[in-house]
Amino acid sequence: MDHESVKVVIARRELQTPEIVVLELAPADGAKLPPFEAGAHIDVQVSDDIVRQYSLSNAFEDGGVYRLGILNDPNSRGGSRTIHAQFAEGDEISISLPRNHFPLDMSAAHTILFGGGIGxxxxxxxxxxxxxAGxxxxxxxxxRSSANAAFVDELASQFGDRLSLHFDDGxxxxxxxxxxxxxxPREGLHVYVCGPTGFMDWIIDTAKQAGLPSAQIHFEYFSAEVDTSGAAFEVFAAASGVTVQVPEGVSIANALKAAGVKVDVSCEEGVCGTCICDVLEGTPDHRDHFLNDEEKExxxxxxxxxxxxxxxxxxxDI
Incomplete structure (x- = not known):
């Protein structure tokens, strides 16, 4: 894990549904955990070679815990599957300090939050x-169904008629x-969405079609399909002095790593931002879900x- 890490203890583990485990993390040394703002996530060191990002889902109070909700993804590449099978109460693990690529705009006149599944x-x-903040x-x-929904009792008790539940089988x-x-859309409306890719694309496209400006549509992808098709091209890693050919079906990151260039990666699906690199020359073909439209432009x-x-x-510049 390349970001500053801290040791924490799994203070509580609860299986809220057969596929969703909720973990509460407390400091291992008795010190207080740093505060975080809504929308933040942490990196979790799942094993020596696996780091995964998970959103913080609680209202942080001074001296409190970090809470994660983790889906046992059937398409897991080892992260969530390992956590479900091996992480237990009392275990000490390493995490990063909170980072926020999905900040909440508190100046909005009205905010609509859309969460799909573990999103x-x-x-x-x-x-x-x-x-x-009132x-x-x-x-x-x-x-998909009430059986797949976690946190429902908490949400109903905390947010009352501000909460709407939508089940596919309802x-x-x-x-x-x-x-x-x-x-x-009312003036000053901001929309936030997180969940499966298809669900997010649906909400984002609907908001855009309704005339909501892109700056008022906020999203964070958990995962995405990676498309590495296309013609081969050359990459020069300026800081390393290394030139590689990137053939079809191979990512830039993997081509550089094969040539001995150190590349920080985590999700490998273009959603977490760990591998973002400065472009000094040439034109990127953006296929990620991390950079916004203006940054890609x-x-x-x-x-x-x-x-x-x-x-x-x-x-x-790598």
Whole structure:
């Protein structure tokens, strides 16, 4: 783990559904954990060679804990599967300090939070922050069924009529209809969404079609399909003095690592931002879900775990 790490103890472990485990992390040395803002996440050192990012889902109080909700993903590459099978109460683990790439804009006139499946976790922290600040908001939690939903009792007791539950197997009137909700967006509305890729794309596209400016649509992807198709190209790692050819089907990160260049990666799906690198020359073909539209348009940085090149050559500051 390349970010500053701290040792914590799993103070509490609860299996809220057959596939969702909730962990509460307390400092291992008795000191206080640093505070965090809603939308933040931490890196968890799952094993010697696996680091994964998880959103913090609680309202942090001074001297409190960090709470994670972790889905046992059927497509797990070893992270969530290992946590579900091996992480137990009392275990000491390493985590990073909180980082926030999904900050909450507290100046919004009204905020709509959409959480799909395990994507509810950052929304819980946001709902607590908005409630504490006396802000206008609503929280929508979407799941395949009530059996798949975690945190429901807590959300109902804390947020009352600001909470709406939407289950795929529920009554038609219970199902989420974002087009109707966003048909005439009120001035100062901000939308936040997190969850499966298809769910997020649906909400984001609906908000854009309703005329909501991109600056008022906020999102954080947990995972994404990686497309490494396309013609081969050359990458010159300027700081390392190494040139590599990146063939179709191989990521820039893997091509550089094979040539001995150190590349920090984590999710390898273009969602966490760990591998973001400055572009000195050339035109990136952005395929990540981390950089926003304006950052991609600038073309001066890219995610080397998944993005490729539109030009024949890229020069990267690595």
């Amino acid at each position: 509810i976790t950052p929304m819980i922290a946001m709902a607590y922050a908005l409630k504490k 802000k206008s908001f609503e929280l929508h939690y979407c799941c 009554a038609d009137e219970q199902k989420l209809a974002p087009a109707a909700m966003l048909q005439s 600038c073309g001066d940085q890219m995610a080397v775990c998944c993005s490729r090149a539109k030009s024949a050559r890229l020069v990267l």
